[in-house]
Amino acid sequence: MANDTAVWGILGALDREVASLRAEMAVDRVESALGAEFAFGVLRGRRVAVACCGVGKVNAAACATWLLCARGCGLILNAGIAGAVGHGLRTLDVVASRELCFHDQDPVMLKYFPKRRLFAGDPGLLALCRRACARPGVLQGAYREGRVATGDRFVADRATRDRIAAACAPDCVEMEGAAIAHVAFAAGKPCLVIRTMSDCADDEADVAYDDFIDRAADQSARIVLAMLEEAWA
Numbered sequence: 001m002a003n004d005t006a007v008w009g010i011l012g013a014l015d016r017e018v019a020s021l022r023a024e025m026a027v028d029r030v031e032s033a034l035g036a037e038f039a040f041g042v043l044r045g046r047r048v049a050v051a052c053c054g055v056g057k058v059n060a061a062a063c064a065t066w067l068l069c070a071r072g073c074g075l076i077l078n079a080g081i082a083g084a085v086g087h088g089l090r091t092l093d094v095v096a097s098r099e100l101c102f103h104d105q106d107p108v109m110l111k112y113f114p115k116r117r118l119f120a121g122d123p124g125l126l127a128l129c130r131r132a133c134a135r136p137g138v139l140q141g142a143y144r145e146g147r148v149a150t151g152d153r154f155v156a157d158r159a160t161r162d163r164i165a166a167a168c169a170p171d172c173v174e175m176e177g178a179a180i181a182h183v184a185f186a187a188g189k190p191c192l193v194i195r196t197m198s199d200c201a202d203d204e205a206d207v208a209y210d211d212f213i214d215r216a217a218d219q220s221a222r223i224v225l226a227m228l229e230e231a232w233a
C-alpha cells in the first residue's frame with residue numbers, strides 16, 4: 001500500500017456513490033477538470049480527493065489519470081454498486097477486486113500495451129478492506145474478494161449475463177472498475193474497487209437497481225470510511 005501521507009483518490013461513477021463521502025469530508029478546495037468536479041480535503045483524518053467521474057470506461061479512466069498523474073494521488077479507490085453474477089452472490093453483498101477484467105474487450109487487444117487480460121487489486125488495500133468490512137456495523141451482506149468485470153453496458157438481461165459469465169467468470173459486472181485499474185497499473189499506483197451488489201444483472205435488474213441503489217451505494221461509501229479509519233489502526 002502507499003505511504004501514510006499519500007493522498008487517497010476516491011472515485012464513484014454516480015453522485016449517489018460519492019454523496020455520503022462528500023457530506024462527511026472537510027473540503028478545502030474544489031477543482032473542475034475533464035467534466036468532473038474534484039473535492040480536495042480531509043476525511044477521517046486523511047487527505048483525500050473525491051469525485052463523481054461519470055459512467056463508463058472513458059470517464060473513469062480520464063478522472064483516474066488526472067488524480068494519479070496531474071494531482072499526485074498515491075492510490076485510487078473506486079466505490080459503488082454492481083450487478084451480481086458470481087454463484088451465491090445476492091443484493092447488498094460486497095465484492096472487493098482481487099482482480100479485474102474487461103468483458104467487452106476483443107482478444108486482439110492483448111497484443112498491445114498493457115498486454116494483459118487481468119489487473120490485480122492491490123494486496124495491501126485488499127487486506128485493509130477486509131479489516132474494514134469486519135468492523136461491526138459496516139456490512140449488511142456478505143463479503144467476497146473476487147473478479148470484477150467492466151464494460152460500457154448496463155447488463156440487464158439473462159442472455160448477456162450468461163454470455164459474460166461464460167467468457168470471463170466474474171463475480172460482478174459494472175462499468176468503470178477495470179478502466180481505473182488499467183490506469184493505476186500504467187501509473188504504477190495501488191488501486192482497489194469496492195462494489196456492493198444493487199441487482200443481479202438479469203431481467204429484473206432495472207427494478208432491483210431502483211430498490212437497492214441507495215443502500216448499496218451507502219454501504220460501499222461506509223467501507224471506504226472504515227478503510228480510512230482502519231488505516232490508522
Ligand code: ADE
Pocket residue numbers: 081082083084153154155156173174175198199200201202205209
Ligand atoms: N452497476 C450496477 N448494476 C449494474 C449492471 N447490472 N450492469 C452494469 N453496471 C451495473
